[in-house]
Amino acid sequence: MAKQGFLFAVLAALAWGLAPLFAKVGLVRTSPLAGVTVRSIAVTTVVIVTVLVSGHYKVLATIEPGALVVLVLEGFLGGLIGQYFYFKAIKSLAASTVVPIVGAYPLFTFLLAVVLLSEKVTVAKSVGVLLVVSGIIFLGL
Numbered sequence: 001m002a003k004q005g006f007l008f009a010v011l012a013a014l015a016w017g018l019a020p021l022f023a024k025v026g027l028v029r030t031s032p033l034a035g036v037t038v039r040s041i042a043v044t045t046v047v048i049v050t051v052l053v054s055g056h057y058k059v060l061a062t063i064e065p066g067a068l069v070v071l072v073l074e075g076f077l078g079g080l081i082g083q084y085f086y087f088k089a090i091k092s093l094a095a096s097t098v099v100p101i102v103g104a105y106p107l108f109t110f111l112l113a114v115v116l117l118s119e120k121v122t123v124a125k126s127v128g129v130l131l132v133v134s135g136i137i138f139l140g141l
Helices: 002-026 032-054 065-092 095-102 105-116 123-140
Strands: none
Touching: 002 032, 002 065, 002 095, 032 065, 065 095, 095 123, 105 123
């Protein structure tokens, strides 16, 4: 199971590494908001068809109201707001600059998880945060 998880992680990294190239090219002659709209419609269509065809739509009825609200907020922040700002950035800067900066999101997750979820600060996590911050500084030079 661990090997399968590793493979899925590599495939996700490959997809996320390739996607910015399409975004950069696709946004040349359109606005970031139009780009987010087209992307969202395409993804939503594929997800709806997949859920209907696979029969997974039944699981949607089992989602608790509290979890539903939190997942909607996550989608709003990650899928709309974050994506919009990402498209704004990638339209005006090099993809090779934007993607590593955007990839610093674990820094914010770490800090907020410590404050809001009372997660523990460890030496390994602290070193990781310092490396992320160093990377952002180097990209800004």
